[in-house]
Amino acid sequence: MYSSFLRPNRLFPKTTSIPTIAIFLLVHVSVYSESKSKELGLNEIINIAEKNSPLLMSMNSDLESLYYKKKQEGMTQNPSVTIDYGQRKAANESGAEYSLQFEQPVYYPGRKELKQLLVDNDAKIKEVQYLEANNSIRLNSVKFAYRYFIADKKRNHVKERIRRLSKMETYIKARPFITPQAKTDLFIIERRLLGLKKHFNDLELDASKNYESMNFFLRIESAPILSLPFFNDGIKFDNAELQKRSMDQNPMILAAKGEMEKAKTELRIANLEKYPDYSVVSQIGEDRSGVSNRFFDLGLKFRVPVWDQYQNKVSSAETNLEAKANKLTYQENLIVMTFNQAFLDYEQSKVNIKLFNLLKLDEIERDLNFADVEFTKARIQLISYLELENQLHETHHAILDAQLTHIEAFLNLLYITNEKEILGVLKNASQTFEYNFK
Numbered sequence: 001m002y003s004s005f006l007r008p009n010r011l012f013p014k015t016t017s018i019p020t021i022a023i024f025l026l027v028h029v030s031v032y033s034e035s036k037s038k039e040l041g042l043n044e045i046i047n048i049a050e051k052n053s054p055l056l057m058s059m060n061s062d063l064e065s066l067y068y069k070k071k072q073e074g075m076t077q078n079p080s081v082t083i084d085y086g087q088r089k090a091a092n093e094s095g096a097e098y099s100l101q102f103e104q105p106v107y108y109p110g111r112k113e114l115k116q117l118l119v120d121n122d123a124k125i126k127e128v129q130y131l132e133a134n135n136s137i138r139l140n141s142v143k144f145a146y147r148y149f150i151a152d153k154k155r156n157h158v159k160e161r162i163r164r165l166s167k168m169e170t171y172i173k174a175r176p177f178i179t180p181q182a183k184t185d186l187f188i189i190e191r192r193l194l195g196l197k198k199h200f201n202d203l204e205l206d207a208s209k210n211y212e213s214m215n216f217f218l219r220i221e222s223a224p225i226l227s228l229p230f231f232n233d234g235i236k237f238d239n240a241e242l243q244k245r246s247m248d249q250n251p252m253i254l255a256a257k258g259e260m261e262k263a264k265t266e267l268r269i270a271n272l273e274k275y276p277d278y279s280v281v282s283q284i285g286e287d288r289s290g291v292s293n294r295f296f297d298l299g300l301k302f303r304v305p306v307w308d309q310y311q312n313k314v315s316s317a318e319t320n321l322e323a324k325a326n327k328l329t330y331q332e333n334l335i336v337m338t339f340n341q342a343f344l345d346y347e348q349s350k351v352n353i354k355l356f357n358l359l360k361l362d363e364i365e366r367d368l369n370f371a372d373v374e375f376t377k378a379r380i381q382l383i384s385y386l387e388l389e390n391q392l393h394e395t396h397h398a399i400l401d402a403q404l405t406h407i408e409a410f411l412n413l414l415y416i417t418n419e420k421e422i423l424g425v426l427k428n429a430s431q432t433f434e435y436n437f438k
Helices: 018-036 042-051 054-073 111-173 180-218 239-249 251-272 311-355 359-376 382-416 422-426
Strands: 080-090 093-106 230-233 278-287 293-302 430-432
Touching: 042 111, 042 180, 042 422, 054 111, 111 180, 111 251, 111 359, 111 382, 111 422, 180 382, 230 311, 230 382, 239 251, 239 311, 251 311, 311 382, 359 382, 382 422
Parallel strands: none
Antiparallel strands: 080 093, 093 278, 230 430, 278 293
16 A cells, blocks of 8 residues: 555655655644644633733733732831031030931821722722723634634635636636627626625635734734634523623723722822821930030921811812712613613524524525526526525625624623623533534
8 A cells, every 4th residue: 555655756756765754744744733733712712812912911010019009008107317416605615516316207097098998999990900801802802703704704605606607607608609698698797706806805805804803812923723603592691680790790880889989088088188197206415515415305296287178188089089979870871771782782693693594504505506507507597597696695694794793792791791701601502613614
């Protein structure tokens, strides 16, 4: 079996050695395995998007920065030391005078804890923003992967249409006698091919742009082979339960609640402004002008809120708190509306994937093959063939559009409810990989 393969007068010249062949096979196997490793499913897409996101790394650094800022706010203030030296003259006698002054600032009770709490509020808002960004990256990477996946399928379908019509064009040109009817048919096919080539170019552009959008999240070097499921049926969600989760977990609402808590802390800090911080002051020194005497002082130093009791700052903080409360109400109303619209979109998308079910892809292929055979046997006219072919093409695009609309409506619901387990929820859907590589 293998003797003819290694025979020098067949595939390889006489100078080819067995080690050379072995190297060739090893390189071929490595290239093949490398190409196979580029196949990406939903799990790989999500993991790569999370791993390669500079935004998430930046937000992690922001959280770490806030951790150190909180520690800094809890530190005791540094003391200040003043050293004096000079000459003093008293009763015609002069002498040196020196003193050492020590001052230790002390926060008014509760102010330091409130400053730390303010940093905690910022950290909680940043954590919500991180969760929102993380989920957005996961969901968008899946969304744009599906857009590229389906745009590529549409492109391949139109490429196949061009191949079919080119065969029809060749078939007509091959006739020994070109009748006026045949010539007219040829003109019709040529114009249809021209339009299809333009359509193919548009789809190729669309696929390329969607690839760039997908690669914004994945940051890979070459176009991958995507292995993504299509859906025979959607998931039946409980509307009330899902809406409750959207109100409890939506990142926009959580961020608005965090802003409101921060505004409350700022109001508490503003109310403490009229109670000043103070300093413990002590001084020790000696005066040697005349009779030498030494002294030691101990006391408190603080501002007296006579002219400014920071009432304007308190009023500003109260107004800010009211604004944040109104913003929270607005966000809750917005999420209710957005959720209801998204749920309606999702339910309608389930109807459409049943209406344009995947079995129709097999019917399209069967009907096209039937039309090809019947046309070559001159049993149907060209106009009928082209009309059928165009209707089947529109149906093919409608099936793929229904799938894309369904997955995007599904992902939108997950985003609104801040659902992290994308793959876990998808397991409840009726999936198929049957049409993955057709």
